[in-house]
Amino acid sequence: MTLVRWSPLRDLATEIFDLQREINKMFDRFFRGFEEEEEVRISTWSPRVDISETDDEYIVRAEIPGVSKDDVKVTIRDNVLTISGEKKQEKETKNENFHRIERVYGSFTRSFTLPGAVKVDKVEAKFKDGVLTIKLPKVEEAKTKEIEVKVG
Amino acid sequence: MRRDRSIIKNEKSLRTYITPPADLYETPDAYILYIDLPGVTKENLNIKVVDNSLIVQGKFELSLPKDSDTMFSELAKGEYRREFVLAGDVDRNKIDAKLVNGVLILTLGKKEESKEIEIKIE
Numbered sequence: 418m419t420l421v422r423w424s425p426l427r428d429l430a431t432e433i434f435d436l437q438r439e440i441n442k443m444f445d446r447f448f449r450g451f452e453e454e455e456e457v458r459i460s461t462w463s464p465r466v467d468i469s470e471t472d473d474e475y476i477v478r479a480e481i482p483g484v485s486k487d488d489v490k491v492t493i494r495d496n497v498l499t500i501s502g503e504k505k506q507e508k509e510t511k512n513e514n515f516h517r518i519e520r521v522y523g524s525f526t527r528s529f530t531l532p533g534a535v536k537v538d539k540v541e542a543k544f545k546d547g548v549l550t551i552k553l554p555k556v557e558e559a560k561t562k563e564i565e566v567k568v569g
Numbered sequence: 570m571r572r573d574r575s576i577i578k579n580e581k582s583l584r585t586y587i588t589p590p591a592d593l594y595e596t597p598d599a600y601i602l603y604i605d606l607p608g609v610t611k612e613n614l615n616i617k618v619v620d621n622s623l624i625v626q627g628k629f630e631l632s633l634p635k636d637s638d639t640m641f642s643e644l645a646k647g648e649y650r651r652e653f654v655l656a657g658d659v660d661r662n663k664i665d666a667k668l669v670n671g672v673l674i675l676t677l678g679k680k681e682e683s684k685e686i687e688i689k690i691e
Contacts, residue, residue: 465643471634478631480644482607482671507603507674519590520605547607547671 462521464500464549468529475531475553482547483507483520491542491551496534500549501526534558586626586650593653597685600659600677606649607671614673616666623653623664625673658683 467478479500481489489502503524534556541552592603606614609627617624627649655661655677663678 465645466641467631467639467644468641469633469637469639471637475640476633476637478644480607480671482605483603483669485670507672514595516593516595516600518592520592520603521590544670546610546668547605 461523461525463525463527466527474555475535477529477551477553479527479549480547481525481549484547486544489544489549491549493535493537493540496531497528498531498551498553499526499528500551584648586648587645589649589651591651599663599679600656602653602673602675602677604651604673604675605671606668606673609649609668609671609673611668614668616673616675618655618661618664621655623655623675623677624650625652625675626650627673
């Protein structure tokens with residue numbers, strides 16, 4: 418047995434990492450197939466999203482109020498959908514003449530691994546009233562097929 | 570009369586609303602209010618001044634295809650509502666509203682007599 422200097426902080430850190438790994442695993446199991454790329458997230462805020470699936474497509478909705486159409490970027494690379502952009506503060510706070518600031522500002526990125534292949538050239542993105550809607554049509558093979566089994 | 574109204578007010582408050590975040594700035598001529606209301610259209614937005622308060626209420630409707638499975642559900646669903654008490658120097662007739670990219674921008678003009686004037690020293 419080797420002697421190791423006891424460091425309470427290091428022990429605590431490993432414990433926290435273990436716990437984090439456990440929690441991540443739990444979430445991974447929960448969102449299997451549509452998991453978020455945790456390591457890509459370095460931004461200070463991330464928009465809230467809704468993702469739903471129909472037989473033909475995936476629909477992603479993100480709330481990004483206060484961002485203009487030109488400041489939003491949607492990309493798909495290696496089956497990873499990324500929404501990024503920047504929310505700029507409308508008013509300069511030079512004079513510090515504010516009473517309250519509750520809204521968040523800054524750049525954001527959010528990435529999602531798509532559970533199946535999508536027709537990249539047919540992806541539709543719309544931005545209206547601060548809500549970004551992305552429709553990703555599924556590739557034929559990725560659609561769920563129902564096969565009827567006849568029991569003879 | 571007053572009692573009746575308070576009852577109505579209480580009944581209304583039983584509903585739960587989403588509280589949208591807001592920024593409030595002050596300039597010498599006006600107060601400027603920014604409220605994040607993603608998904609709210611002009612038609613679904615209601616802004617009114619009752620007594621001393623400014624009430625902003627808006628609906629957000631999501632139209633999803635019937636046979637869809639939800640994978641992520643983080644968006645707040647329901648109705649937005651926020652009430653602000655107006656400062657005494659707000660001119661009720663000088664309230665402007667604009668809705669840009671899901672953000673409501675309200676400009677509340679100040680009363681002429683309560684504007685800041687600089688007095689020159691002779």
